[in-house]
Amino acid sequence: MNDRVTTSAPAAAPAAATTRAGAGALDRIAPYAGWIAFALALVLLPLVFRSGTALTMMSLMGINIIFSLSYNMLLGQTGMLSFGHAVYFGLGAYFTVHAINAAIASGLPIPLFLMPLVGALGGLGFAMLFGWVSTKRSGTAFAMISLGLAELVGSSSLILRSFFGGEEGVSTNRTKLLHVLGWNFGPQIQVYYLIAIWCFICVVLMYALTRTPFGRMCNAVRDNPERVQFIGYNPQVVRYVPFSLSGLFAGIAGALSAVNFEFANAAIFSAVQSGNVLLATFIGGAGHFIGPILGAVLLTYLQNMLSDITDVWQLYFGLMFIAVVMYAPGGLAGLIMMHRTIWRAGVLWRLGPAYALMVVPVALVGGGMVLIIEMSPHLSVKEAEGSVMSMAGIHFDARSWQPWAPALVTLFVGAAWWRRGWRRVGGAWDSAQRIAREKGLLV
Amino acid sequence: MAELVLIATLNGVLFGLLLFLMASGLTLIFSMMGVLNFAHASFYMLGAFFGYQIARWAGFWPALILAPVLVGFVGALVERFGLRSAHKHGHVAELLFTFGLAFVIEELVQIVWGKAPVDFRVPTLLNFPAFTVFATNYPAYKLFMLAISIAIFVGLFAMLTLTRIGLIVQAALTHPHMVAHLGHNVPLVFMSVFGVGAALAGIAGVIAGPTLVTQSSMAGLLGPILFVVVVVGGLGSLQGALFASLLIGLLQTFAISVNLSLADIFGASGFNPQSGTVLSDLWRVTVAQTAPILPYALMVLVLIFKPTGLFGNRET
Numbered sequence: 001m002n003d004r005v006t007t008s009a010p011a012a013a014p015a016a017a018t019t020r021a022g023a024g025a026l027d028r029i030a031p032y033a034g035w036i037a038f039a040l041a042l043v044l045l046p047l048v049f050r051s052g053t054a055l056t057m058m059s060l061m062g063i064n065i066i067f068s069l070s071y072n073m074l075l076g077q078t079g080m081l082s083f084g085h086a087v088y089f090g091l092g093a094y095f096t097v098h099a100i101n102a103a104i105a106s107g108l109p110i111p112l113f114l115m116p117l118v119g120a121l122g123g124l125g126f127a128m129l130f131g132w133v134s135t136k137r138s139g140t141a142f143a144m145i146s147l148g149l150a151e152l153v154g155s156s157s158l159i160l161r162s163f164f165g166g167e168e169g170v171s172t173n174r175t176k177l178l179h180v181l182g183w184n185f186g187p188q189i190q191v192y193y194l195i196a197i198w199c200f201i202c203v204v205l206m207y208a209l210t211r212t213p214f215g216r217m218c219n220a221v222r223d224n225p226e227r228v229q230f231i232g233y234n235p236q237v238v239r240y241v242p243f244s245l246s247g248l249f250a251g252i253a254g255a256l257s258a259v260n261f262e263f264a265n266a267a268i269f270s271a272v273q274s275g276n277v278l279l280a281t282f283i284g285g286a287g288h289f290i291g292p293i294l295g296a297v298l299l300t301y302l303q304n305m306l307s308d309i310t311d312v313w314q315l316y317f318g319l320m321f322i323a324v325v326m327y328a329p330g331g332l333a334g335l336i337m338m339h340r341t342i343w344r345a346g347v348l349w350r351l352g353p354a355y356a357l358m359v360v361p362v363a364l365v366g367g368g369m370v371l372i373i374e375m376s377p378h379l380s381v382k383e384a385e386g387s388v389m390s391m392a393g394i395h396f397d398a399r400s401w402q403p404w405a406p407a408l409v410t411l412f413v414g415a416a417w418w419r420r421g422w423r424r425v426g427g428a429w430d431s432a433q434r435i436a437r438e439k440g441l442l443v
Numbered sequence: 444m445a446e447l448v449l450i451a452t453l454n455g456v457l458f459g460l461l462l463f464l465m466a467s468g469l470t471l472i473f474s475m476m477g478v479l480n481f482a483h484a485s486f487y488m489l490g491a492f493f494g495y496q497i498a499r500w501a502g503f504w505p506a507l508i509l510a511p512v513l514v515g516f517v518g519a520l521v522e523r524f525g526l527r528s529a530h531k532h533g534h535v536a537e538l539l540f541t542f543g544l545a546f547v548i549e550e551l552v553q554i555v556w557g558k559a560p561v562d563f564r565v566p567t568l569l570n571f572p573a574f575t576v577f578a579t580n581y582p583a584y585k586l587f588m589l590a591i592s593i594a595i596f597v598g599l600f601a602m603l604t605l606t607r608i609g610l611i612v613q614a615a616l617t618h619p620h621m622v623a624h625l626g627h628n629v630p631l632v633f634m635s636v637f638g639v640g641a642a643l644a645g646i647a648g649v650i651a652g653p654t655l656v657t658q659s660s661m662a663g664l665l666g667p668i669l670f671v672v673v674v675v676g677g678l679g680s681l682q683g684a685l686f687a688s689l690l691i692g693l694l695q696t697f698a699i700s701v702n703l704s705l706a707d708i709f710g711a712s713g714f715n716p717q718s719g720t721v722l723s724d725l726w727r728v729t730v731a732q733t734a735p736i737l738p739y740a741l742m743v744l745v746l747i748f749k750p751t752g753l754f755g756n757r758e759t
Contacts (some may be wrong), residue, residue: 045709059581073757079535081538081539082536083542107702133743133746133747134746136746136750137746137750140473140477140479140534140538140678141678143479143538144479144670144671144673144674145674145742145746147670148667148670148671148674148738148739148742148743149668149739149743151667151739152736152740152743154737155735155736156736157737159724159732159733159736160724160725161724162723162724165726217697221483271667275542275546278539278542282539284525312550312553312554314550315547315550315551315554316547317546318543318546318547318550319547320524321542321543321546322540322543322544322547323541324530325529325536325539325540325543326525326532326540329532329536373554376554376555377554380554380556380610381557382556
């Protein structure tokens with residue numbers, strides 16, 4: 001993991017630092033083009049996708065973007081693998097729910113917009129407390145400690161019922177707070193914009209942090225803690241600070257989730273929650289700032305879509321995760337960045353034919369696997385429901401050999417074809433890289 | 444009181460030895476390969492489910508032998524075709540691979556056996572009370588579990604200290620490169636250790652399956668405790684794993700049987716916090732209710748005062 005690209009810019013800022021002569025107003029804002037596009041997208045998306053489902057999903061995406069980016073402050077920036085990040089997310093949510101309830105009860109004029117700050121403080125406070133114990137160690141031991149702390153908080157939340165509300169949780173009402181500009185946050189669209197604004201603020205802040213000398217020190221601790229010690233820094237402190245800050249941002253994400261659902265219960269601390277953020281961050285790509293954003297958007301979308309279609313969507317997530325770990329450890333962002341150099345060298349088209357030939361085997365292998373995975377439950381758990389099932393409008397009997405034979409044949413033919421096609425991709429890739437190297441774009 | 448102490452001690456030692464069956468494999472794999480196998484508890488679960496299935500087809504005794512062998516085989520395959528390719532991307536990638544594997548195994552188990560607990564019964568041969576202490580029957584099956592655990596512990600210890608294979612494994616624990624330089628096939632040693640570790644977890648699964656509940660969430664429930672055992676004992680230390688397993692087994696079993704709260708003990712002091720506050724929750728919580736937290740609290744304490752674990756001497 002040491003050879004990864006250091007925090008490259010998101011499709012945004014300094015990448016566009018091609019300051020041409022004759023700096024007009026356009027050139028002055030050019031470096032910020034990425035950010036302006038991001039802000040515009042956040043504003044305009046609900047005007048394009050108007051349905052209620054889309055709004056709910058986009059709100060969740062905003063929350064998950066903040067959560068995944070905060071997680072990547074640990075995993076990608078500082079090299080700390082945490083299995084318990086949901087702790088700070090959950091505590092942020094609980095503190096916000098209680099703050100909103102307290103503000104309603106006491107009639108204090110605090111607008112809902114400021115409530116995520118409470119979550120931020122809650123997340124920060126507990127990250128400072130738990131970070132003091134866990135950042136003493138790094139690597140594998142840190143990972144296990146984070147898991148243990150998550151279990152500790154999860155189990156405690158069932159004992160301290162007056163604060164955590166036990167299994168039923170604590171609910172609140174976001175509309176009862178002080179209304180500013182006539183916004184009562186009843187309709188989902190208003191909640192979406194609240195989340196979008198906070199999402200933008202958090203993304204800017206977290207990106208800015210990676211550009212500071214401190215952000216660079218974090219990368220140094222990730223890559224070689226020993227040398228960091230030689231130049232007079234204490235790696236333990238350099239781990240502690242981003243850990244606390246990542247708790248702060250996770251707390252904001254949790255607060256927004258509390259505002260979104262008007263509810264928090266003990267399930268928020270579950271291992272599933274901690275696992276999902278790890279999956280999103282890693283599949284998106286931990287080595288690039290934009291990776292977790294891609295991962296959060298993709299996984300939130302898939303989660304919503306797949307859970308409607310199939311019962312075993314988590315299996316697909318797991319398989320996707322293993323595939324990324326084994327074959328593309330840079331994640332989606334890593335794959336994109338690999339192609340960016342080729343594109344800059346102007347030889348991306350050379351990969352076209354090889355990729356086009358891969359479409360068929362990928363479809364065959366994917367189709368065969370999906371068919372087998374979907375048919376299997378009909379032989380075991382869903383036996384009682386009968387063995388007749390339908391996929392893509394075709395009805396068939398999962399008990400008979402007819403659907404299994406084509407599924408297995410497709411899978412094996414696809415796999416054989418894949419091996420041949422992949423060799424061709426490798427050849428095309430090598431020649432494209434050689435050209436990029438000759439042009440001095442690749443070291 | 445004597446009855447409570449006796450029964451709780453027996454149960455605690457039993458649970459501790461079960462933990463050790465798994466923790467020993469986990470810590471052996473960790474110290475040799477540097478991989479913390481996140482899916483180790485999943486092998487335990489596979490052992491229980493394979494055992495259940497084979498027991499249904501052929502009875503409990505074949506299951507006791509076949510299921511662990513099968514699990515060990517699965518473990519060796521995982522090492523050979525998964526872990527070894529993940530290895531070239533570093534230790535974090537390996538850890539993440541086993542994390543994804545745990546995820547996938549749980550889903551697959553749910554596809555095959557469903558989410559509800561399966562009916563894995565104690566074999567009729569052992570389904571009788573072994574002895575009665577103060578009106579409490581102690582099941583013979585638990586004694587059998589105890590005997591199996593101790594037998595495997597002794598066998599493992601003898602293999603590690605008395606045989607040539609054990610010597611190579613012990614040497615590879617501390618000096619893996621030197622062992623490779625001496626001409627031993629380290630990848631093969633790794634694959635075997637991973638397989639044997641998985642098989643040990645599989646045995647734990649088969650013998651624990653009938654008394655603890657066999658269901659698809661059992662790996663997720665036990666996994667974190669296993670990690671606590673390894674951290675508390677010290678990463679890569681077998682003695683540490685044994686000590687921590689027994690400690691946590693006894694701690695949890697004794698805690699469950701003590702139904703006292705601070706309010707019961709200091710009730711006479713007249714201090715009585717208003718109900719519905721966090722303080723009152725803490726005041727009225729019984730020791731039994733805190734049992735699930737105790738291992739984790741112990742881990743945090745150990746980390747504060749001895750960050751390498753009780754018997755460990757390795758950083759990371």
